[in-house]
Amino acid sequence: MAENIKAGNASGRTPFSLRLSVLPFLAKYGTIIGLAIMIAVFSFLAPVAFPTVSNFVNVLNQASLGIIIAGGLTVAVIVGELDLSIGFSASFLGVLVTGLMVWVGLPVPIAILAVLLVGAFIGFINGVIVTKIGVNSVIATLGTGTIIVGLNFAYSSGAPIAMGVPDAFVNIALGRLWGVPHNVLIMVAVIAILWVVVERTSIGQSIQAVGGNPVASRLSGIPVDRVKIIAFMICGACAALTGLLLASSLGSGTTSAADGYLLSAFAAVFLGSATLRDGEFHILGTVFGALIIAVGFNGLAIFGAPTFYQYVFQGAILIVAVGLSSLGRLYAAP
Amino acid sequence: MAENIKAGNASGRTPFSLRLSVLPFLAKYGTIIGLAIMIAVFSFLAPVAFPTVSNFVNVLNQASLGIIIAGGLTVAVIVGELDLSIGFSASFLGVLVTGLMVWVGLPVPIAILAVLLVGAFIGFINGVIVTKIGVNSVIATLGTGTIIVGLNFAYSSGAPIAMGVPDAFVNIALGRLWGVPHNVLIMVAVIAILWVVVERTSIGQSIQAVGGNPVASRLSGIPVDRVKIIAFMICGACAALTGLLLASSLGSGTTSAADGYLLSAFAAVFLGSATLRDGEFHILGTVFGALIIAVGFNGLAIFGAPTFYQYVFQGAILIVAVGLSSLGRLYAAP
């Protein structure tokens, strides 16, 4: 008995012998092709509004927070664990950061730092429950997530904290630098850091190793529990960042503002696992996954599809984008 | 690359040498002990209302639908796949069954049968997407779930179908036989069938085998894809049953009435994996998991705990109940 989650399906199947050279290509770039087709179709359907620079910047801006939280989740998922607490924890920390500024009167940078630390601490608790108590991460993070909802309510009693949020804080998310929204810059920085950490550092290698085979990792001298805890902490800190940027964009802390990020982050992470690599979770894949979701949403809304279609399309995008690359993988030679 | 999900933590760790005979006991019965403690505490806190026969019947009645849908999910999870579409599909099928009776005028039994078949068919689609297209089950069922939400909107435009629901249909869930609510009887029957299927038949063996090691199963000539599809179909049919019983107890088909079952079913299934067996998913465990959640909700409501505590307790119950048994397992001798 071993790891909790694995991307990909790959039950060691044998493919048909059809093995055109297009298939491995499809496997690798299937989701990206899906994104490209989507962009092409929307550009055709809504040629005025959709394919403009400002719309792309706006979509990117809207997607930024989702990418950050999904990037953090990717780290947890790479280490082989799920974190269902991220949405609740982002909501709570968005409330907390405004509370710390408005009620406690902490300066903006201190409040932000404090909240990032609390986010990492929540991750630490998750990690400890999973590794030291041995609770499956689904249950553990569902549990801590539920507790966090309670804490959030105890802190704010459900009322948004809207009065007296400093402008300096609000400007973090709403400002622009050289015409690029801050959110986008922050997102790019976070993704770059996550990528370097996961792909180019020893802790990142350890995270990948533990996710791949915890037993072999332990026998290779990797402190498995510590690595898992660190992964949860990274995930928690990213959730905190998303929560506080959301509070900054809204100009207030609201009890359940970020709850919805949980599902979209999962969708992004799993979509991403079908991108570029063989069903492996990775940071860049997640970015693509989140972009697919954001572009799909934007395009459909611009095209003005009715609610019913929006749901159907969104569901279909997930299946088709991943399906393209899975089919490519299944029927290409291994 | 291999299976998607595994219960348990088991990173091949070595326990301390403390190995009192209480530990293996705790490992096996930890969650049950948790349930017992909870019942004891609530009986002490609310001695008049909580520990009565009628309240227990009441709790069982309330837990029934959750147990049925979680029982179905257990089958999917045993085969190694997640099904995130169950909540949405139960909601949709609850609307569909009332629509079929109220708008189409189908007789009650025919409508019920039709909806159960649609539920199994949704499972079939999920299974095909996962096995034949090779889409990871998280993405596949998130996708189909989203599409189902769209279908639900298309069918009912979000408004509940409340007028003209036949009494015969409403009485299914609200009636009693020998003083036992129908829901409880149906739940017991479903669980009994699921248990026999999973534990005592060849297809159940195959489901367990595929979940345990798909490669080994394939090498042994088990039709892995077909087995997975069947597991998804069982899961889908159980979701349909829950959806229609819910519509019956609500007296109406309501667009997102059953969405909440997704999370509670997951909690029940994973809680259950810590019960009696070493972090393995199984039907009886799920029943216990669902009961723990239901008793917790009931007890807190009867005791009248403030909202904040309700969340904290519910979160803590999950962690403590599983934690007890995991700790027992971790520190008991291998």
Added chain:
Amino acid sequence: AEDKLLLGLVSITATEDNNHRFIEAATKEAAKLGWEVSVIDAQGNADQANAAFQNLVQRKAGAIVDMVFPVTSLGAGIKAANDAKIPVGTWGGGEGAGIAAVNGSGGPMATPIIEKLVADLGGKGSVLLLTYHTGKVCRDREEVADAILAKSPDIKVTKNEVRIPGYFQDGAQYATAWLASHPDGSEPLAVWGCWDDPALGAISALRQQARTDVKVYGENGNAQAIEAIRKGFMTATAWQDSAQEGIVMVQTLAEAVKAGDAWKPKSVEVPAVVITKDTVEDFAKQHPEALGK
């Protein structure tokens, strides 16, 4: 303490501000009457709300209030209460068989706001409606909006459905998309949220793009929306005095308990207060509680 009357409040989500205000006020009012109050958070789950009703019946509650769940989704719960002759009030759940008291029907609140919206646009332009069909209150408000907007054929309507959770992001993303096809200066523009939160999401998108040409309208009047009106980001919202509604609900149910079988179902609505930039400061003086702690 045994013969203290028990008032059960079954909330769709007790952590939401409006619900919370109702609960607080109702609890205070109930305390005046010497009642005991028990709040159950059904966490958005109709089945749990039904279970909560049954649990309250189990505890021999004197009265139960359904908060926001439409009565059509509480068949089993209302039946259990009716069988035990416990009066049921709904706040935002609508009228129905077996319901003793109704208020908080949010539908009518949309009338002044939508009428103001039409007037502000001058009868032409484009409007984005952020809707939520699953919620009865939102659906009622949308019907009101449809009826009023139908009279202004020069206003083009786009509807988008937000999700819970996720209403902020959805509000922001739909607004972004809608803005892309409605550039600055093209025509009079407005966004309406069936409650404040999606509208606030839309405001964050507007501010990110520095668009000041779009008027934004909300409903409910939560603290955040009031603050947005003060700062000029939101044009108007209708403040639902949920605290007063909580008080009225308790009073009505107290009458119902007294009247027993002779009680006739009653609807006691508390009128909403329209807040705009002009009225916001006065409003804030009169209702400091509406601005949060």
Added chain:
Amino acid sequence: MAETPFIEARGLAKHFGGVQALAGVDIDIRAGEVHGLVGANGAGKSTLIKILAGLQRPDAGRILIDGNPVEIETPQQATALRLGFVHQELHLVPQLNVLENITLGAPKPTRLGIVDWRRVAVDVKSIADRLGIAFPLDAPVTKLSTAERWLVSIARALVRKCRLMVMDEPTASLSEVESQRLFQIVRDLAADGIAVLYVSHRLDEILDLCDRVTAFRDGRRVLELEGQALTRQALVRAIVGGEAPEALIASDAPLSREIVFRADGLRRLPMVKSVSFDLHRGEVLGLAGLVGAGRSETARMIFGADRPQGGAMMLDGKPFRPRSPVDAMEAGLGLVPEERRSEGLILEKSLAFNIGLTNLKALQVSPLLPLLRMGKRASQAEALVRRLLVKTPSTAIPVGRLSGGNQQKVAIAKWLARSLKILILDEPSRGVDVGARAEIHRIIRDLAAEGLSTIVISSDAEELPGLCDRVLVMCEGVITGELVGRGVTREAILHASYAHAQVQKSA
């Protein structure tokens, strides 16, 4: 012996990316014969078998059964053609018990749709007895040792009455006793007219068991031998494509007196009762014994993977109490575990990743900055891959795609990049071909000459003589014998292992 072959493969070819695993091979297996298949690691043996099993489709070529062409697209079709397989890797379902694993996928008697396990057990019992399965059939497979798991895997193939039995290195994890039992079963099968294809790197058993032998090299058939022509020398030459590597000869050179490591009364019940020994600097210490003797458990305790319940250890004269493999590695220890796939490697990661894993600190740009030098990681991996003759197109491909023996070499290679004091190798040459085995042995001796102390656990009594300076024989959790220098011989090892076992039994 029938003259028409039961099954023939004609011109089978298969490539994976740039690797030509099979380049048009022919083979035919007759009913009632034991047909040996040998070849270096990566020669294509398992690929042939996977094609026969319906796990992979060939690029070209065809398969004939009783002279008729057949299509084998799925394992179900292979089963329907009555082909039975013991694959090179273990494939058990951990959640199921022994009986359920043995009958996995086989049709079972049912009553009212419910499986009649009692009748199943009766059917399986006879096969279990023939294999000498001593553990209960309702035991969970997770409680079994590696060797016992192999017996389950073999039993699974035997339950279905098949006409061709294919065994891919079935004895790699077995010791003499189990192997001998298996050979008897193989002979019985052949006598019953069943065709047997038998793959092994243990040439002695090939010579002992097989009527005819085919040798593969680089995806081609290079030799087919039978009768008198079947000699060890001929096989070795066919496998390595040249002369046999020289056997190492045990030296009687005096051991260093410096004691690097000492175990004193190590205990972890039920497997290890009391183990005490010294390890000298530069010594190659063999640990022999029957399967289940507790050697792997002892190694895990030394490496900090399991905690001892009693006893003490000393490293360089200081008390040594590793609480985890991290501690042990910091103290200069390394362990190549018994189960390469589940314990030794991260299969979906690349060779470079796996080899770099034990050495992350040294690959950092600086001790304070955890950035890795990826170039150095790659060149280090490439050097080791060359040194151990790993057959792979590059160090960037997932290690799970290598042939079994080559995976084993990577599991060893990852420890050679580190500077160690003590290296423990648990069954190092399991599944490794003769050429590579000699290479691994030479590397061990070279490292010993540089001062590294090595503990080599092996169930293959042939392996330890020549390689080891000293051999300890373990039995039922205690050390029961010691052989030194030229006293280390196959016969002496076997004698020591059995002698004790017999004493135990008669007592």
